[in-house]
Amino acid sequence: MTERQRRILHLLVDIYIQTQAPVPSGVLAQQLSLSPATVRYDLIELEQQGLIGKPHTSAGRVPTRAGFHHYALSKLPPNPLPQAMLEKLAQVLEDAGPRREALLVQVASKLAGYPATLRLRPQRAPKLLQVHLSNLTSGKVLAVAVLEGGRVREARIELSFTPTEAQLNEAEQRLYKASEPVKASTPAMMELYESIGRAFAQGSQEEYREGMGLLLSEPEAQNPLFLRQAIAVFEAPSDSTFTPPGGVNVRVGENEGLSLVQAGIKVNDQIGELTLLGPVRMRYERALSVAFTMSQVYMGK
Structure with a gap:
């Protein structure tokens, strides 16, 4: 090329992202x-390379999945958000306390304009300091x-029996800051x-999720198949390998009609991944900047 x-x-993709119309x-x-x-002449060359297509009913061209992928990769490494915004975001997350993770996905979703998910997984078994137990149903x-x-x-x-209040109290007391496995009496x-x-x-x-309703404003949401696929990806738990901490990843069209922008995270003994979900006609530059910046702020970088 x-x-x-x-x-x-790249100009063709930019215009198509804005208009969703053949260019x-x-x-x-x-x-x-x-x-x-x-x-x-160059459009014919790009079409032969499989990067654009020409709908039969239009004189314009549209990007193919390969064209979107080439475009998205050109936006790496991402540009961080402005420094003043970085400092404000860092302060907001620091003040969030136990709501830090939930706030992270809320802010990422709002800034990018796409649904966001955050998945965190411990690298080792966490030490249990205290536990409170209560019966729900049988x-x-x-x-x-x-x-x-x-x-x-x-x-x-779920248990094969319903514990008594005495058993629950005993478990809470014996598990409190226990440094070794607790021996059971029965x-x-x-x-x-x-x-x-x-x-x-x-x-x-x-797992934390936010902003699925934002996809309703995308033209692709008029297609019920797109919405069903997007909801399935958004809600499905994932045990896949995370993007390496500090890195970013773009998955264009691996799920039909959808793209994912992902940023790897590591804090203390936890690793994770912040993901933005959108149509293949995604605003990749903005999404990459938001995912990368939010992951860096969350890690204290």
């Missing part, structure tokens, strides 16, 4: 100060735990301790 062809492709060669020629014949217990580092998490535990208590341990063991994942 020549430099001129690259400029034509005529005359518009490209005018904005790039090139002759219409030159632009038409055989189901709610466990609210304070973990090493002051993080608060909850889990719903098989029932053993089941309770093991279930609590599994609920907060290594590999358990925290």
